[in-house]
Amino acid sequence: MKLNLWLGLVLAVFFTTGCPPAQHEDSPKRNDDFQKAKTVIIPLSSYGYLRKLSLHLRGTLPSQNEYKVLAEALSENAQGFYLKQKVKEYLATPNHVFKMEDRLSELFSLLPETDPWETDSNDNPFRSSFKNNSLNILFRDLVKKNKSWDELLTGKQYSIHPLKGFSLSIGDRLFYAHVAADQLVEPTYDERGIETTPPQHIEFNKQDLRVAGAVTTGRFFDRYVTTALNKNRKRAAAIFKIFLCDDMRASLPEPTENLDPIYDLIFPETESQSGEPLPKLTEDVHGSHPDCKKCHYKLDPMGRNFEFSSAILSRFPSSGALTYQDKNGSMVDISTKGLGDLAFSITQQEEYAECQVRHFWNWFIGSDVPLQGDRLREVITQFEKVERKTNDFISYLVSTDEFWSTGETMEEDNLRQRSLTIISKCTGCHKNEGLPDFTLWPIGGEWSSHQQWLNKIEKSLGLAPNQEFSQRTMPPKNSLWQPTIQELDHLKKWFHFLKEKK
Amino acid sequence: MIIQTPKKLLIICVLLPLAFVLPQVAEARFDSHQKRYMSNKDYASVFRQLFPLSTGSNDYKVKDCLKTDTTIQSLIGYSSPAFGEPIYSTPSPLFVRWYGNCVQRLIQEEFGKIKERGYSKKHLQNYFSHSFLQGLRVEQWELQKWYSWTKTKQLQAITEIVTHLIGPWPVLRDLGWKQEESDYIEKLLESMSTESSSSAWKALQSALLKVMMREEFILY
Numbered sequence: 001m002k003l004n005l006w007l008g009l010v011l012a013v014f015f016t017t018g019c020p021p022a023q024h025e026d027s028p029k030r031n032d033d034f035q036k037a038k039t040v041i042i043p044l045s046s047y048g049y050l051r052k053l054s055l056h057l058r059g060t061l062p063s064q065n066e067y068k069v070l071a072e073a074l075s076e077n078a079q080g081f082y083l084k085q086k087v088k089e090y091l092a093t094p095n096h097v098f099k100m101e102d103r104l105s106e107l108f109s110l111l112p113e114t115d116p117w118e119t120d121s122n123d124n125p126f127r128s129s130f131k132n133n134s135l136n137i138l139f140r141d142l143v144k145k146n147k148s149w150d151e152l153l154t155g156k157q158y159s160i161h162p163l164k165g166f167s168l169s170i171g172d173r174l175f176y177a178h179v180a181a182d183q184l185v186e187p188t189y190d191e192r193g194i195e196t197t198p199p200q201h202i203e204f205n206k207q208d209l210r211v212a213g214a215v216t217t218g219r220f221f222d223r224y225v226t227t228a229l230n231k232n233r234k235r236a237a238a239i240f241k242i243f244l245c246d247d248m249r250a251s252l253p254e255p256t257e258n259l260d261p262i263y264d265l266i267f268p269e270t271e272s273q274s275g276e277p278l279p280k281l282t283e284d285v286h287g288s289h290p291d292c293k294k295c296h297y298k299l300d301p302m303g304r305n306f307e308f309s310s311a312i313l314s315r316f317p318s319s320g321a322l323t324y325q326d327k328n329g330s331m332v333d334i335s336t337k338g339l340g341d342l343a344f345s346i347t348q349q350e351e352y353a354e355c356q357v358r359h360f361w362n363w364f365i366g367s368d369v370p371l372q373g374d375r376l377r378e379v380i381t382q383f384e385k386v387e388r389k390t391n392d393f394i395s396y397l398v399s400t401d402e403f404w405s406t407g408e409t410m411e412e413d414n415l416r417q418r419s420l421t422i423i424s425k426c427t428g429c430h431k432n433e434g435l436p437d438f439t440l441w442p443i444g445g446e447w448s449s450h451q452q453w454l455n456k457i458e459k460s461l462g463l464a465p466n467q468e469f470s471q472r473t474m475p476p477k478n479s480l481w482q483p484t485i486q487e488l489d490h491l492k493k494w495f496h497f498l499k500e501k502k
Numbered sequence: 503m504i505i506q507t508p509k510k511l512l513i514i515c516v517l518l519p520l521a522f523v524l525p526q527v528a529e530a531r532f533d534s535h536q537k538r539y540m541s542n543k544d545y546a547s548v549f550r551q552l553f554p555l556s557t558g559s560n561d562y563k564v565k566d567c568l569k570t571d572t573t574i575q576s577l578i579g580y581s582s583p584a585f586g587e588p589i590y591s592t593p594s595p596l597f598v599r600w601y602g603n604c605v606q607r608l609i610q611e612e613f614g615k616i617k618e619r620g621y622s623k624k625h626l627q628n629y630f631s632h633s634f635l636q637g638l639r640v641e642q643w644e645l646q647k648w649y650s651w652t653k654t655k656q657l658q659a660i661t662e663i664v665t666h667l668i669g670p671w672p673v674l675r676d677l678g679w680k681q682e683e684s685d686y687i688e689k690l691l692e693s694m695s696t697e698s699s700s701s702a703w704k705a706l707q708s709a710l711l712k713v714m715m716r717e718e719f720i721l722y
Contacts, residue, residue, distance in 0.1 A: 048676030051669050055540060055722040059547035064631065067670055095547065102543060106581045111572070223583075366538065406676050407538060468671075485682050489675060 040415050041401050042408040043496045046070060046079045046465065049404055050086065056364060056398065057090035059099055074466040087398055091391045100143040100390075101136060103363050104152075107242055108135075108214070110223055132161040132199075134172045135217035146391040149356055149383075153243055153343040155213035156204040162187065162195035170311060175218035176202060178315040179210055209317035209338025215239060216313055216339055226310055232303035233296070240298060243346050245355035246324065248295040298324045305342045317341075326351060357383050364397040366407075412497075419494040422487050426457070426474065454498070463492045539593065540720045541579045543570050545601070552628055552667070553608045555615035564611045567604035574600055605714045609707050617644075629710060630662045648705035649698040653691075660690050660709050667713050677718040 044052060050070055054062045066086070073082035090096055105111070137159040142151055163171040173184060180202045187197040204211045214220055215235070224235045240246040301321035308314030317338025322345045326332050332349070336342040346352050357380050361371050371379065379397075386392035397403060420439050427438045436443050438457060442450035458464050461483070462472030469488045475481055483491075540548065546568055550557055556564055570578070577597045581588050616625045621640040623632075648656070664687065668674060671683045679686055693712055697705040713719060 044676045045672035047670045047672040051673050051676075052538070052722045055544060059540075059544040060551045061548060061667075062669070064627075064666060071670075099543065109581070109583045111583050406678075408678075486680055489680065 040412045040493075040497050041405040042493050043401070043404050044406050046074060046083065048406065049083060052403070053083070053086060053090060053398060057087075057099070057394075058093050058095040060095065077466060079465065084399075087395055091394065097140050097143045101139045104139045104142075105136075107359060108220070108223065108238070110135075110219065132159075133217070133219050134158040134160065134175075135214055135219035137161075138214055138217065142390050146389050149388045149390050149393070150347045151213060153213045153215065153347055154340070156206060156208060156211050156340075158202050158217070160184065160200045160202060162197045162199070170218060170222075172218050173197070175221070175312050177312065179204070179313050207340070209340040210313065210315070212339040212343035215343065216309075218312075221309070221311060221313075226306065231300070232306035233299040235306050236299040236302035237295075239302065239342075239346070240324070243355060244324070244349065244351050245358060246298070246351075248299070302342065305336055305339050322346060322349075324351075353380050353383060353388075356388075360393060360397060364394065365400070365402045369402050369405075415490075415494055415497060419491055422483065422491055423457070425481050425483075428481075429475070429479070454495070458495050461488060461491060463488065463495050465496075538722050539579070540722065545578055545604075546570050549604065549608055553612040554628070555619075555625060556608050556611040559611050559615075561607075561611065564607050567608055601720075602715060605711055609710050609714075613703070613707050629666050629706075630659070631666075634658065634662050643703040643706070644701050646702045647698070648694070648700050648702050651702055656691055656694075657684075657687055659706060660687050660694075660713075663706070663709050663713050664690070667710070668716070668718050674718060677721050679718065 047067060047070060050062050050066060054060060054066075070079060070082060073079045138152070138155055141147065141157075141159075142149070142155075147155075158172065158176065160172045160176065162173070173187060176184065183200075183202045185197065185200060187195055190196050210216070220235075220238075224238045226232045226234060237248050240248060301323045303320065305318055305320035307318035307320070308316050309318075317340070319335065319337050320342065322332065322334045322336055322342055324332050327350070334345045336345055354376065357376070358371065360383075361367075361369070361379065365371075382396045383393055386396060423438045427435075431437060436445070436453070438453070443453040444450065459467070460472060460474035462469045469485065472488075475483070549568055553568075557568055559565060576582060576588070577594065577600055579588055579593075612625075616622050619625065621643075623635045623640060626635060626640065651659075664674070668677070674683065674686060690709065690712055694705060694709060697708050700708070
């Protein structure tokens, strides 16, 4: 026995130091980044996946019955089918819709909405107006009806709800009064003066240049107000940030003279608070400073698309342009005849697709998980493949290795070496019984029989997906070596990894 | 109150915040730094799922825990609309204080309502399986001392709570518990040594609180 153990150890040392990664040679390469990093994502168990899925999509824990059915599915090796069904089921829940609405509200830097279970009452008109306005209804429709994500920017349909009580918003009825006068019904009020008009659906022609999804909603205009000085640049900046992931921050120019730094922060290059007229300031400083130009060449042309719409949507489209430098450094300069045209042009940009994919990635996978190179291209291809449909793309994301991950990673070499060290302990005994060396791959000298050996080892150690560690039959109970729970856990991860790599 | 003594308050207010903050780096969005925490409305959703009777409570403190009020939005990881980023970069001690207080209130409220309904086994099934409760006279739990339960029964009850709140054993492993399942349950039982003179009814509420205050409960 001792001799065998020594032999096992010697073999382990041999493999940990000099064993070529033979098992990788015939495996398809996943992508360059993955290969370079040689990082193994530690996979979740099916139970862990169900919990993660449920919390991600519904915000609630799986029920005991769901775990029970999963256990049954595992025993029949039907867990894949069961979990796919769960994805569909969870995506159809109202909670998923509200969770996505929350994510979108954060993306648009809006105050979060009311809770989905909160009743729509007159007690809290502020919260009520957060919930039932054309923008939030658009957010929810996008998910509820599995619409193309582009509709967020190019949508032409809105729901108009009456304003409940006092609200800071002017309300959607007034907001669309000029563009949808022919569609809007006369409002009605009760004896207390509260509007009782039933909710109404309005729709514009697909070619309508004045309308552009979330951007032409009362709530967007309220959130990104404009002034005569700002000239809609704030709105343009929000569009660049949300749809092209170009987050611009205001820059204060360096003082050119020895001015009081406090005044300099308030009114650049102005010693008195009353002397200089503001327009001159913007022309002289903010308009001509090189730091400012970096953003204003993008903001000003786009801002012009909002020109006639300050607080409510104008009945006339206003021309402008989509101008920016793409990721290759080439200048994009597209003339746009109105907001509808601008929205369509944005959705045609490569930067748009990448940006939207990144939003989803950050929501469902996590911003700490890198998305670049081939993997990024692969995910964008999937986004296009599902025609940018919201829930279809989410279904894809929750099926990726990255979603199936515990968040724990391990170097591939470490995982292999540690696993072979553990396996060498099995070989220590089994070699005497005429079984092949499990650490020499392909096991038994043939790739054809190699997988069968791996399956046998996996099952004997209780590592198969439908097994518990307690179900292992090897090593026998009277064996001197008994694997620890950490060793079994480690091997289980390795076996999963090998299957994934196949 | 389940927790009244300063010692226990110390655990809730000082030790647990440290437990959240020190062992890992996590962003308060609770989804973007390796460890994924429940986020935003998940807390209210999960509370509603586990404490359904409390949703009808008249106690405003209980009601506040079941909704995403603007006052706690930054604590639970919402981005600030002004900055576009969360205010807290890690789950803060304030979060743990809010969370601990809410869990404590909700357990107390829920168990009070279960008692009002004649120790309704139907509602206890949020924490214990039907098979565990079968044949048990739950109303006796208030009269029985926790220490009078055999260790096997105590372990079984805690296992039930862990399974219902966190999930089956593989979930615990996924969430980072690298030792045996029994170690987890044993450790929880050990932490309940102060409950020995409490009634089983109270002790089980305390066990529930301890499980919900575990990091694993809010991870996914």
